Amino acid sequence: MSSCDWIPYLGFQLRKAGVQFDAIRVDGDEGRRLADLMAALTGGEPGPVVLEENGRRGVYFLLPPGSTAHRSWPRGVTRFNAAPGVVSYVPVPALSGKTWPLTWRFPPTAPDRFVHPLLLRSAVTEILV
Numbered sequence: 001m002s003s004c005d006w007i008p009y010l011g012f013q014l015r016k017a018g019v020q021f022d023a024i025r026v027d028g029d030e031g032r033r034l035a036d037l038m039a040a041l042t043g044g045e046p047g048p049v050v051l052e053e054n055g056r057r058g059v060y061f062l063l064p065p066g067s068t069a070h071r072s073w074p075r076g077v078t079r080f081n082a083a084p085g086v087v088s089y090v091p092v093p094a095l096s097g098k099t100w101p102l103t104w105r106f107p108p109t110a111p112d113r114f115v116h117p118l119l120l121r122s123a124v125t126e127i128l129v
Contacts, residue, residue: 004111012102014089018082022068023090025078031059034127047115048108054101067117074128
């Protein structure tokens with residue numbers, strides 16, 4: 001795996017969305033089904049996906065910066081970006097060690113490799129609509 005300087009060495013940290021990446025979150029079982037569908041559509045390499053194991057059980061899909069602000073998403077999707085007047089943060093776990101309640105469902109494979117926005121948009125429409 002290539003170095004991604006936005007991944008913490010230990011534990012987890014919040015990263016400001018819209019800088020290194022944008023993100024969407026889909027909660028609960030729907031988010032996990034979406035992650036599985038994205039894996040099936042991409043031969044097992046959908047791009048970076050983070051799972052939250054407590055609370056809302058969110059699934060965070062990390063996309064290229066600037067890719068979520070001007071696109072409509074179905075109800076049930078929470079966007080994290082740097083649109084005008086928006087400041088949002090995404091939890092990012094280390095690649096190993098104690099990161100609970102966060103884990104990588106699919107870790108990053110390269111610094112500029114993210115979830116494909118149009119493919120994710122199509123897949124999320126299948127799951128949530």
